[in-house]
Amino acid sequence: MSPSPESSVESLVNREYQYGFVTDIESESLPPGLNEDVVRTISAKKQEPAWMTEWRLKAYRRWLEMKEPHHWANVSYPVIDYQKIIYYSAPRTAKPLGSLAEVDPELLRTYEKLGIPLSEQKLFAGVAVDAIFDSVSVATTFKETLRKQGIVFCSMNEAIREHPDLVQAYLGSVVPPNDNFFAALNAAVFSDGSFVYIPKGVRCPMELSTYFRINTADTGQFERTLIVADEGATVSYLEGCTAPKRDTNQLHAAVVELVALRGATIKYSTVQNWYAGDAEGKGGIYNFVTKRGKCAGDDSKISWTQVETGSAITWKYPSVILQGDRSVGEFYSVAVVNGKQQADTGTKMIHVGRDTRSTIVSKGISAGQGNNSYRGLVKVLGRASGARNYTQCDSMLIGNRCGAHTFPYIDVQNPTAAVEHEASTSKIGEDQIFYLKQRGLNTENAISMIVNGFCKEVFKELPMEFAVEAQKLLGVSLEGSVG
């Protein structure tokens, strides 16, 4: 008799978070709390022009009038005291760096532990990295290659200084500062982020990638990412993250905006593996993110792919506004909850233009005492003749203390639209495991194979290097957790 599946679940579920370490670098932080002066100080530290300071202040004032949403999401967490959060923290490497040699070796070691391809040999892999360490961008590679094509790939701060026209034209155009509570907070205090501009007709020669890392304790990170693909341009962007182990919850309220002009294509992939808290649900990241793309021009396309395995609470809905005629929106998601994790995630597809198409494939896996919700909206406005949507959301439950929930909203105002929605819930059957075991696989591998098969439709959308990482992550989070 082989050991029961439960025992291997135990061992895997109890596995320590592999990336839980704290880098000991002196950092410069503001005292906790938020007021207009803090917003001004952040803006001043970033040497921002006056219009940017004003933009932040306006967002801050709007935020003051807004209420934190509590009633609709299927998540619960203690009240956040926004006056106890440190809104600015930067490693003390103030002067601009020319080469990797100048980067603090402590930082480089951190990246190495995380496997960030910053080092020389990794550069040949064709990945340009804009690494974010807490709130300041410290090293940007491959800039020259990109610059030759006219591509701008830099930190948001640099973009505000160097490309104010582009930033002013597009910042807040998809997620306005008053969009929601967390977006307003982000607009007021965002520390840094990535900015990408792909000029007309340019196909970005490499996958652009950024790694986020939350470091200083009690520092909320408020990244702001803006990607603009001009007419006919194409870009694929990767976002991945890990965070060190902490006791207090850390708030992460990022905003990502994508703008695709006529005929442009943006592909945005995320692997999120932040600290989910310990077995009792203590600690862990609150990941409250606003991600939205606008297919502003005809024939444009925006595709979101996400693999969410970390965070105590994940609350995000990468959305697409399909404004241009014949534009295409896609959302591929794998969300895994284990322990006491909660995820309320999904997408919105707003069909405005004619003959617009959208595809939603969501795979939710719940284990332990995790709760996983899919919440999505497909809206077809009156003008959107010929709109098409296909939605599939599948859930897999492992154990009977977890929950899977689906809340799809469909709102159709045009008779020529065709909207299809399918959802199913299933478990890993003992017969499936038995079958694989009698083919010579052990329980862990059998489960890994079944889960990976369940998620295959999403993984195939990920860029190569991410697909490998995602499968491994899923393995770590779940292997063997079947009864």
Added chain:
Amino acid sequence: MSRAILQDYQALHPQGAPQAGWLGRLRQRGLDRFQETGYPTSRDEDWRFVDLAPLTGAEFRVGGDSPAVRPEALAPYRYPGTECMLLVFVNGQFVPGLSDLGSVPAGVTVGSLASITARQTELLGHHLGRYAPIESSGFTALNTALIADGLLLHVARDVQVPRPIHALFVTAGDPAGLATHPRNLVVLEPGARASVIESYAGLSEGAYFTNAVTEAIVGDGAVLEYLKIQRESERAFHVGTTHMRHGRDSRGTSHSVSFGAALCRNNLDVVLDGPGVEAQMLGLYMGRDRQEVDNHTSLLHAHPNCSTREVYKGILDGRAHGVFNGKIYVTPIAQKTDAKQTNRALLLSDHARIDTKPQLEIFADDVKCTHGATVGALDQQASFYLKSRGVAGPLARKILTYAFAAEVLDEIPFPAVRESLEAVVMARLNARGE
């Protein structure tokens, strides 16, 4: 709360009448609750898709003596081909002269709630208000406050009722501003078997308000066939709530057909309160002009080994607005649950609109739960097929729309009722004037 409602409540308890007694206490609790919460608004998640203002802003009064209705006027709503035990309620009051119960088999208690006897009180008093909690919505609280009349059915253990029981609620006379709050109670003891048709019809046009609540208890191993037909005036408001509780190994099918009302809201709340239940929920709704049809279903799988199937279909024309919200909740112990939900909507015009929100909440791991939703125009392939057979244009559209509706109506087990409803669908399609 409007004074009208308070006056209606006081009318139920004229001077000196005891407020005590279980019914008095129940009404009082309903009134207190309604005073506290009032009507729901679109800020409530369960009510967010419809605008209730035209209903909640107007004043409706419970009527006095019901007007005389000639039996011929009821003919279109009687389905004579299916022999029923008929109870007719006019403007909320039971009218024995129009009703025809025929011979009532032993073990069956059927009649009007208003004429409840002491013995029946003992039998039924503890059921009323137990399955339709006043907390579930302001409408249910209001109905409870104003409980006056409705269908009362009790079937003793292992008794089979051979003929369907048809409770027909009509609104007649000058109905503008009139409110009725029918309250129905159906109790099937273990092993009993019965069919109930609950239908609503407007004999005259007008902006009246029907606020019905039905509680149905299906005992262990009992079988209930339940059909609700809503054919109110297209200017009326209809809020109909049905709470159904299923015991172990019971079976039940609920059909809901809605054609009328300017604003119609159907709530169906099914609780599977024992293992081994088989339940079906089928629905068809049609909207035209500016009709609003809102269907909410909630299904609680609280025990293992139950299987359910739900199919709701809507046909929307003109500027009609349809809503479907179907929730399935599976508790941690409800292993081996097999739940299948389908909802489909057909939009026939450029300005028709549908909101659908299926919702699964699952806490058990060994379950099979699926839901599917489609919204769209008629199937182009099917249209092309008909065209290749020489049938095109309006006729082809009519055939396909009819077939879409018939899929739900086909499952109604009473041929005369089915045919009559199919004729209504056909008439509505013919009236489109294509």
